[in-house]
Amino acid sequence: MxxxxxxxxxxxxxxxxRPADFRPRPPGVTVASLGECTRCGDCVSACPEGVLGLADDGVVLLPDRGECTFCGTCAEVCEEPVFATDLRMSHxxxxxxxxxxxxxxxxxxxxxxxxxxxxxxxxxxxxxxxxxxxxxxxxxxxxxxxxxxxxxxxxxxxxxxxx
Ligand code: SF4
Ligand code: SF4
Ligand code: SF4
Missing domain, CATH: 3.30.70.20 (Alpha-Beta Plaits)
Incomplete structure (x- = not known):
């Protein structure tokens, strides 16, 4: 439904x-794959919309900065198995x-x-x-x-x- x-x-x-605080992630990042994030910051610098940041446990989406356009740049620049090929949001x-x-x-x-x-x-x-x-x-x-x-x-x- x-x-x-x-x-x-x-x-x-x-x-x-108001819901409890929850950290949204970029498209294609799951709870399991987030464990592979080394916090190198490559995707943060590469995101053309400037909507990524780093939390203690890895990359985080910052929607208060703007819109993710699903361009896929974050997944392209990441050298670790953090991003799935299916760029859907988990939130x-x-x-x-x-x-x-x-x-x-x-x-x-x-x-x-x-x-x-x-x-x-x-x-x-x-x-x-x-x-x-x-x-x-x-x-x-x-x-x-x-x-x-x-x-x-x-x-x-x-x-x-x-x-
Ligand atoms: S943008 Fe306006 S209508 Fe929409 S949730 Fe915020 S206050 Fe409400
Ligand atoms: S898909 Fe594009 S706009 Fe969305 S978080 Fe990744 S780099 Fe930024
Ligand atoms: S698709 Fe969802 S997150 Fe994007 S603007 Fe519409 S309601 Fe907001």
């Missing part, structure tokens, strides 16, 4: 709680109840930023349209994160966990 369809009426009205995103719309302020910045049209605005009575993120359409690119003025969009591990 698509994630969008499983959102309850209560969740739509109340929003989602998706949720919109927490920090969203300005929950406070009655009209905003559509995330919807406008999404290249996949994975965020739709849901009409409701008595308030501005609510953004609903369809996780089955979300690629994990992170383009919606930086434009959000409320810092309301957070990465979460994809379920069922495949990495």
């Amino acid at each position: 698509p994630a969008q369809a499983s959102i309850s009426r209560r969740q739509l009205l109340k929003g989602s709680p 998706t995103f949720v919109i927490s109840n920090d969203c300005f719309v929950q406070a009655g302020i009209t905003c559509m910045s995330c919807r406008d930023a999404c290249p996949e049209e994975a965020i739709s605005m849901q009409p409701r009575i008595g308030g501005p349209f609510l953004p609903v993120l369809n996780q089955s359409a979300c690629t994990g690119c992170g383009a919606c994160v930086a434009p959000c003025p409320a810092d309301a969009i957070h990465a979460v591990r994809k379920e069922p966990a495949d990495a």
Whole structure:
């Protein structure tokens, strides 16, 4: 069942709680393959979007800096078996109840930023349209994160966990 369809009426009205901190990774990097990362920084320097950084346990995606375009440069420059050939993200995103719309302020910045049209605005009575993120359409690119003025969009591990 698509994630969008499983959102309850209560969740739509109340929003989602802010999830626990979770580190998203670049496309093709799994929990298992991350163990091969030597933290050399080659992919960080090579990423044309500047959206990679280094955490204690290896490479990390920094969606607050911009959008991953799935160009594959990080995988090309990496000399270790960190990147799978299938450049999919192991994460998706949720919109927490920090969203300005929950406070009655009209905003559509995330919807406008999404290249996949994975965020739709849901009409409701008595308030501005609510953004609903369809996780089955979300690629994990992170383009919606930086434009959000409320810092309301957070990465979460994809379920069922495949990495
Ligand atoms: S796929 Fe391209 S844009 Fe995305 S993290 Fe890798 S180098 Fe950066
Ligand atoms: S992370 Fe998902 S919802 Fe956000 S812009 Fe990318 S595809 Fe759209
Ligand atoms: S950009 Fe942020 S504040 Fe604006 S509608 Fe989207 S989640 Fe809400």
